Structure formats: structure tokens, C-alpha cells
Amino acid sequence: xxxxxxxxxxxxxxxxxxxxxxxxxxxxxxxxxxxxxxxxxxxxxxxxxxxxxxxxxxxxxxxxxxxxxxxxxxxxxxxxxxxxxxxxxxxxxxxxxxxxxxxxxxxxxxxxxxxxxxxxxxxxxxxxxxxxxxxxxxxxxxxxxxxxxxxxxxxxxxxxxxxxxxxxxxxxxxxxxxxxxxxxxxxxxxxxxxxxxxxxxxxxxxxxxxxxxxxxxxxxxxxxxxxxxxxxxxxxxxxxxxxxxxxxxxxxxxxxxxxxxxxxxxxxxxxxxxxxxxxxxxxxxxxxxxxxxxxxxxxxxxxxxxxxxxxxxxxxxxxxxxxxxxxxxxxxxxxxxxxxxxxxxxxxxxxxxxxxxx
Numbered sequence: 001x002x003x004x005x006x007x008x009x010x011x012x013x014x015x016x017x018x019x020x021x022x023x024x025x026x027x028x029x030x031x032x033x034x035x036x037x038x039x040x041x042x043x044x045x046x047x048x049x050x051x052x053x054x055x056x057x058x059x060x061x062x063x064x065x066x067x068x069x070x071x072x073x074x075x076x077x078x079x080x081x082x083x084x085x086x087x088x089x090x091x092x093x094x095x096x097x098x099x100x101x102x103x104x105x106x107x108x109x110x111x112x113x114x115x116x117x118x119x120x121x122x123x124x125x126x127x128x129x130x131x132x133x134x135x136x137x138x139x140x141x142x143x144x145x146x147x148x149x150x151x152x153x154x155x156x157x158x159x160x161x162x163x164x165x166x167x168x169x170x171x172x173x174x175x176x177x178x179x180x181x182x183x184x185x186x187x188x189x190x191x192x193x194x195x196x197x198x199x200x201x202x203x204x205x206x207x208x209x210x211x212x213x214x215x216x217x218x219x220x221x222x223x224x225x226x227x228x229x230x231x232x233x234x235x236x237x238x239x240x241x242x243x244x245x246x247x248x249x250x251x252x253x254x255x256x257x258x259x260x261x262x263x264x265x266x267x268x269x270x271x272x273x274x275x276x277x278x279x280x281x282x283x284x285x286x287x288x289x290x291x292x293x294x295x296x297x298x299x300x301x302x303x304x305x306x307x308x309x310x311x312x313x314x315x316x317x318x319x320x321x322x323x324x325x326x327x328x329x330x331x332x333x334x335x336x337x338x339x340x341x342x343x344x345x346x347x348x349x350x351x352x353x354x355x356x357x358x
Contacts, residue, residue: 008099009339010118010126010167011332013087014143017106018077018287022068027061033106039142042214064288071291079287083131085320086285086328093329097340099123105146115150115167124167125339126151129331131284133181134224135174138210144171172335176224177231180330184323185281186235192315193277200277200313202268203238205229207282208289209247209256222257228281248280249289261294262301269306276302279315284324286317 019030035041035052068077075081083102091100099121103114118126128147132139153163175181193200207225215222229245248261268276278298283290295314302312318324333340 007125008097008121008123009336010123011090011094011098011100011336012103012111012114012118012126012128012147013083013090013100013328014111014128014130014147015079015083015102015104015285016132016139016142017104017110018079019068019107020077022065022072022077024061024065027064027068028057030107031061031064032057037105037142039145040138067292068288070296071288077287078291079285082285082317082319086325089320089325090328090332093325094332098332098336103146105142111143111146112150115147119167124165125170126167127170127172127332127336127339129172129328129335130174132282133174133178133284134176134207134221134228134282135219136210136221137214137219140174147171170335172331174224175331176228178327178331180327182228182231182235184318184321184327185232185279187323188318188321189232189236189277189279189315192313196277196313198275198311201242201275202271202273202277203233203236203243204261204264204268204276204278205232205243205245206248206261206264206278206280206294207245207257208249208280209260211252211254211256212258213254215257225282232281248293261298265298265301266305268302274307275311275313276307277313277315280317284318286319290314290317 017030017034019026032052035056036049038045041048041052071078073081083104087100087102091098094100099118101114101117102109103111105111115126126147128143130140130143132143135141147169151163151169152166207229210219210221225247226245229243233243244259244264246259246261246264247257250256250260265276265278268274278294280290280294291314298314299309299312303309
């Protein structure tokens with residue numbers, strides 16, 4: 001057996017990030033890092049940084065901290081808590097031939113530390129699983145950047161601190177149309193609907209928005225979101241008039257992807273819909289944008305439009321649902337082919353038999 005076959009395969013479950021604490025100080029640090037990424041805000045730094053440092057970071061941290069306080073768990077940030085559960089369950093199923101670790105683009109534990117930890121353990125083959133099914137330059141490409149920089153030791157364009165050895169990298173491609181991902185959402189949503197005391201009369205499929213300009217310059221995000229939504233609707237058996245797609249979290253003066261989620265929610269009552277179920281397929285882990293923006297603020301928007309808050313329901317993200325964990329396992333195994341010892345590759349190709357409650 002070759003030496004490489006005896007080493008575990010490193011797996012980075014890659015998330016975007018979360019603040020370390022729901023405080024103005026914690027949010028200021030997090031937002032400074034997040035909003036300085038030119039994959040997220042692509043204005044020239046000479047234009048953007050004075051706005052960010054002089055205005056946004058003086059006002060927004062306190063407001064954002066209050067929102068995070070509404071969703072913060074005893075164990076910490078929901079995104080971090082649920083991401084760690086995903087990592088633990090993924091590791092338990094994959095076993096000793098894999099070393100699974102969480103890495104985030106912003107905040108901690110970050111991707112740089114994740115790569116360093118794997119390398120310190122002698123792992124030289126790393127598979128990256130982005131927690132974003134649909135590709136966007138603002139999310140997926142930011143993860144690519146962070147992994148490449150961490151693996152190569154990049155610090156500045158002309159720095160001489162490049163690492164001598166760079167691990168072999170693989171990335172799980174966007175899985176927006178993967179049947180296992182669609183089936184995991186179907187299983188989760190059917191269980192959610194069955195738990196309600198009423199039948200929803202409108203399904204709102206919402207994705208995080210991006211500036212419309214990003215699509216015109218090559219980002220395939222909207223097309224992939226629409227494809228996911230149509231596949232999910234078909235899997236659920238929804239008629240065309242039973243669901244609609246929209247986009248949330250717009251920021252700044254630019255036109256973003258439309259229709260806007262807040263406007264859709266405000267208009268549901270006037271369209272005759274009284275029992276909406278809201279779900280965001282683009283987030284596989286609950287976070288501020290789901291729990292507060294769609295949960296708390298979304299319910300308020302529905303109520304402002306005349307709807308009754310008790311018949312507004314937000315379906316949770318997949319989080320650590322068994323069907324989603326199974327999907328993560330299969331995505332890793334499929335993309336690790338040729339790295340795992342042959343006998344384990346053959347076992348990995350066998351179907352998963354996890355039992356899901358009806």
C-alpha cells in the first residue's frame with residue numbers, strides 16, 4: 001500500500017462565516033472582514049473603504065448585534081452550532097479514512113486555520129465541500145480564494161513567504177441539481193408540512209440575493225437558483241400557482257435580483273394567501289438570514305400586509321437532518337474517488353441505508 005493511501009483524506013466543510021459574539025465589537029470585526037472581500041462588494045477599495053470604515057462600521061454593528069441577539073443559542077451562533085453538528089456526524093459516518101474539519105471564510109474557525117490543522121497532521125490531500133449548493137462569486141468563489149491562499153501561503157502579491165509544499169486540492173462542484181440534495185429537501189419539507197395543523201396555501205422559495213449587475217458580468221447564480229427551485233417544486237408535486245421564487249437580503253442602492261422577498265411576503269394576503277410556508281434552499285445551515293430575516297422580519301412583513309402571524313411558517317434549513325448528512329457523505333465519497341484505498345472506495349459506492357422518519 002502506498003504511503004498516500006494510509007493517510008486520511010482531509011475534508012473541509014466550508015462555510016462563509018459568523019461573528020464570535022452578538023456584540024457591536026464582535027460584529028464590527030466580522031463585518032470589516034466580510035464587507036472588505038471584493039468578491040462580495042466589488043467597488044474599488046479607494047471608493048468603498050472610506051464608506052465602509054467611515055459610515056457602515058460606525059452604524060451597522062450595533063444594529064446587527066441586536067438582530068444576532070434574537071437568534072443566538074446558548075452554545076453560540078446558530079450557524080456555528082449547526083455546522084459543527086454537521087462536521088461531527090459526517091466524521092462519524094466517514095470514519096478514520098477521513099479527517100473532517102470546519103473552515104469559514106470569515107470569523108473563526110477560519111479556512112486558514114483548517115488547512116494548517118490538516119497539514120500539521122500530515123494530511124496532504126484536501127477535499128473542500130462548500131456549503132452553498134448554487135455557485136455565486138460572492139460565496140463559492142470566496143471559499144475558493146480562501147482555500148487557495150491558505151494552501152499556497154499567499155500573503156501579498158510580491159511576498160516571499162510562499163510555502164514550499166502545497167497540498168493537493170479538490171473542490172466539490174456546485175450541486176444545485178444533484179438528485180440527493182433535492183431528495184433531502186423533499187424529505188425535510190414533507191416532514192415539516194406533516195407537522196403543521198394546516199396545509200400551506202403558498203410555498204415561498206427564497207434565495208439570498210446578489211446585485212443584478214453580477215449576472216450581467218458572468219455569475220450563473222440566478223439560473224442555478226431557478227433550476228433548484230423548479231426541481232424542488234416538481235419533486236414536491238406543487239402546481240405552478242402553489243409556489244413562487246424570490247430573493248432576499250438586498251443591500252445598497254443597486255438593483256438586486258427580483259422579485260424581492262420582503263415585497264412578496266407583504267403582498268401575500270392581498271393575493272389571497274393566508275398560510276405561507278417559507279423555505280430557503282440556498283442555505284443548508286440556519287443563520288441570521290434565515291432565522292431572523294425570514295423568521296422574525298418575514299413574519300412581521302407578512303403581518304404588515306394583512307396576514308395573520310400564526311399562519312406564517314418558516315421551514316428550517318437542512319442543518320443536521322439525516323437525509324442531508326447522507327447527501328454530504330455521498331458528495332464526499334464521490335469526489336474522493338481515487339484517493340481512498342480501493343476496498344473502501346468500493347464500499348463507499350454502496351447506497352446509504354439511513355432510516356428517515358416519515
